[in-house]
Amino acid sequence: MAAGFEHILNWRLLAGSHPFPGPDGGTCINEAAIVAAGLPYRTIRSSADCPPCFSTPLAAYALGLNDAMPDDERPRLMAFVLRLSGSADRAEIEERRTRFLALESIRRILPPLLDRAGFADLAARCDEASDLDEGVSAARAAAWRGGAAAQQASQRSDWTRGALASSVARSAAAAVKAAKDARCAAEVAEGAALFTEGIWGSAVTILEDALAIGRQAPDIDLLQARERLDAARAGAA
Known part of the structure; x- marks a missing residue:
């Protein structure tokens, strides 16, 4: 560019x-x-x-x-x-693009956010996902853990931790939905950008790579x- x-x-x-x-x-x-x-x-x-x-x-x-x-x-x-x-392009190419956007959002966008939240094991699962099924499974786990952490933080009135955990839950849930709706892949970046640097650059690179398909x-x-x-x-x- x-x-x-x-x-x-x-x-x-x-x-x-x-x-x-x-x-x-x-x-x-x-x-x-x-x-x-x-x-x-x-x-x-x-x-x-x-x-x-x-x-x-x-x-x-x-x-x-x-x-x-x-x-x-x-x-x-x-x-x-x-x-x-x-x-x-053809329906199968459009499906491939959708799946690519979802998987790469899980691989590239979620890990730094999960690391920031202290969920290093889930960050590794997302980063190392070999296919969309593995990625979605990791994202579901991240959404659940983020939601649980947000609830615990709320009970302790730890609003900073709660906001970070809520961002994890929101971004990970969007990643799951992105497997069917490409716009949700952008929501992954939107949530992660609140707490991690360089997210928009990664998101733009994902778009660049998706444009090379088909x-x-x-x-x-x-x-x-x-x-x-x-x-x-x-x-x-």
Whole structure:
């Protein structure tokens, strides 16, 4: 991902729902990808709203990250604006992408959070999971232990420990759900980022690796994409 990529496209990514682009040019990543590809603009509230040429799990994960990332981290996603349109593939490839996002969130995102919480054995299980079944089993165990630790901390009025344990429970439970819903994989990162450093970088790398699975989006000329985004902003001003 080239440094300063977001400045070349001259666009700002925003979280959540918002009017189509304001004077500063703001949309979520999937809306920006639609405009940059030359497709008619549409409001995106979930991956189901994306054009059929967008990979559903990739779009869901990207949108989840877009909405969860702090403002200073979200520009990392601009490097993917030109890589979503045209990424849709066969059902078996989309299933493979979903499973990849889930497993890699368990392997890469959960372990540092579990280590921080003092659950080194579960961190090792997640890190060493050889397949999704092993990963989900480890994540379930982490969700249960985190929930139990949060309850114990609450009884002792240990709010700091309780918040960390609750984050473990939330992130691990999201990892279990991610095996069926790719957006939940982004929720794993969202919970872990509260207590561990470098999580957003890991999450973006997972998206990068998932994009390498199956059909690749066709090349979109960078300057042409910027012209389309500039025109959209000018038309909405």
